[in-house]
Amino acid sequence: MDAGLDKVEGILEKEVAIVDGIDISGPWNRMFEQRVIWEYTPELIEKIASLPGAESFAWCYQCAKCVPVCPVDQVGDYGPRKLYRMAQTGVDLLNHDALWLCTTCMNCVRVCKKVVDMVKIMPAAREQAVLNGFVPEELQTAFENTAKYGNPLGQSQRKRAAWTKKSDVPVPIMKDVKRAEVLWYVGSYPSYHPRGIDASLAAARIFNALGVDFAILGREEKDDGDSQRLAGELGLFEMLAEHNLKVFEKYDWDLMVVTGPHEYNAFKKEYKERFGFDRPIQHYTQFLADRLDQLKPMLKHEIPLKVTFHDPCYLGRHHGEYDAPRALLQAIPGLELVEMGRCRENGYCCGGGGGGMWLDSFTINHTTMRLSERRVLEAVAYGADVLAVCCPFEVSRFEDAAKSTGNDQLKVLDILELLDMSMRGVGLAA
Numbered sequence: 001m002d003a004g005l006d007k008v009e010g011i012l013e014k015e016v017a018i019v020d021g022i023d024i025s026g027p028w029n030r031m032f033e034q035r036v037i038w039e040y041t042p043e044l045i046e047k048i049a050s051l052p053g054a055e056s057f058a059w060c061y062q063c064a065k066c067v068p069v070c071p072v073d074q075v076g077d078y079g080p081r082k083l084y085r086m087a088q089t090g091v092d093l094l095n096h097d098a099l100w101l102c103t104t105c106m107n108c109v110r111v112c113k114k115v116v117d118m119v120k121i122m123p124a125a126r127e128q129a130v131l132n133g134f135v136p137e138e139l140q141t142a143f144e145n146t147a148k149y150g151n152p153l154g155q156s157q158r159k160r161a162a163w164t165k166k167s168d169v170p171v172p173i174m175k176d177v178k179r180a181e182v183l184w185y186v187g188s189y190p191s192y193h194p195r196g197i198d199a200s201l202a203a204a205r206i207f208n209a210l211g212v213d214f215a216i217l218g219r220e221e222k223d224d225g226d227s228q229r230l231a232g233e234l235g236l237f238e239m240l241a242e243h244n245l246k247v248f249e250k251y252d253w254d255l256m257v258v259t260g261p262h263e264y265n266a267f268k269k270e271y272k273e274r275f276g277f278d279r280p281i282q283h284y285t286q287f288l289a290d291r292l293d294q295l296k297p298m299l300k301h302e303i304p305l306k307v308t309f310h311d312p313c314y315l316g317r318h319h320g321e322y323d324a325p326r327a328l329l330q331a332i333p334g335l336e337l338v339e340m341g342r343c344r345e346n347g348y349c350c351g352g353g354g355g356g357m358w359l360d361s362f363t364i365n366h367t368t369m370r371l372s373e374r375r376v377l378e379a380v381a382y383g384a385d386v387l388a389v390c391c392p393f394e395v396s397r398f399e400d401a402a403k404s405t406g407n408d409q410l411k412v413l414d415i416l417e418l419l420d421m422s423m424r425g426v427g428l429a430a
């Protein structure tokens with residue numbers, strides 16, 4: 001017998017054992033000791049599951065289907081199964097960095113047979129953590145900016161419509177016109193971020209070309225607050241919703257068009273379920289796809305580029321809209337649309353959802369690379385010249401990621417910009 005094996009802990013064996021005349025002495029009858037399962041800590045699972053909205057945390061039966069689809073696990077060590085296991089083995093998630101890594105992308109909920117719903121668990125658990133004073137600093141800054149200025153970028157509320165001065169077409173303000181068929185809710189990043197403004201200027205040109213009777217809210221508009229809610233600031237979300245709903249009701253309009261999927265989720269789902277706001281709302285891709293017969297003849301200039309499309313989690317998985325953005329891209333002459341492996345229902349996440357937009361420096365300490373970098377590498381691997389997006393969080397995220405991964409040749413463009421380029425023939429790459 002190999003004497004060295006005797007040293008292995010937790011293994012039992014009889015030196016001499018003969019059963020029915022068969023010699024199973026030594027290693028041949030080796031058994032493992034009973035694992036000590038009673039040291040698990042159900043209290044820490046209950047601590048999460050007892051929070052209103054987080055009940056499903058306790059339903060996990062460790063099947064592990066959620067782990068390979070979790071975008072954070074692709075660049076780290078994550079997923080609902082692992083969070084449950086952490087709590088089970090003594091980690092208090094309400095006081096642990098892992099609480100802030102989930103982007104509420106919903107891919108795990110899609111595959112979980114027990115419907116362990118991270119989109120509900122995360123805001124409930126984070127709200128408790130925020131109340132306990134456990135919030136990453138950069139997220140706290142975004143909360144404070146939103147509370148003080150009405151937008152997470154910390155820009156002046158009075159300058160919310162300043163971008164319209166750069167527009168070469170009219171951008172009416174509701175306060176002046178009082179009524180418009182379309183209320184265009186612009187959003188924070190399309191109002192303030194330079195690359196968001198590029199998309200807003202493109203949208204204004206497209207709406208004007210289509211003869212849309214539209215108006216924006218200008219300085220009366222405040223952030224929708226949904227990402228802050230998902231990051232644990234329910235009170236802030238409610239405050240913003242109260243303000244926005246009052247403004248929405250002040251004016252006469254038939255349809256709301258939003259630039260961003262997060263605003264779409266806020267108004268279509270959260271404002272509706274929580275405050276009974278039930279008005280027609282479309283994401284801009286849906287609005288324009290419905291007018292494709294009119295728009296298509298205007299797309300006169302070829303864009304002879306290989307374009308891949310990143311499905312935003314909050315338009316795709318959260319609301320089932322996969323076709324409208326693709327219909328718009330396919331209407332552009334010369335453009336070749338290539339799909340990445342992770343697309344549509346299984347689309348990868350840019351890392352910006354659920355408060356991730358304001359946690360980049362924090363998250364990178366817990367992952368091998370940013371989710372946006374992982375996605376850019378995928379777009380490059382598929383040979384794309386352009387990574388097309390339709391969420392205002394994504395343009396800057398992916399542009400930064402293209403730079404940091406040494407892939408400057410990859411252009412990141414909002415679908416609005418691509419449509420505008422095809423309409424006007426300017427800004428086209430050689």
Ligand code: SF4
Pocket residue numbers: 059060061062063064065066067080081111112113114115116
């Ligand atoms: S898929 Fe659902 S039940 Fe299975 S391990 Fe993940 S959270 Fe638990």
Ligand code: SF4
Pocket residue numbers: 069070071072073078079080101102103104105106107108109118119
């Ligand atoms: S919601 Fe997305 S990021 Fe969060 S645990 Fe599920 S798959 Fe991972």
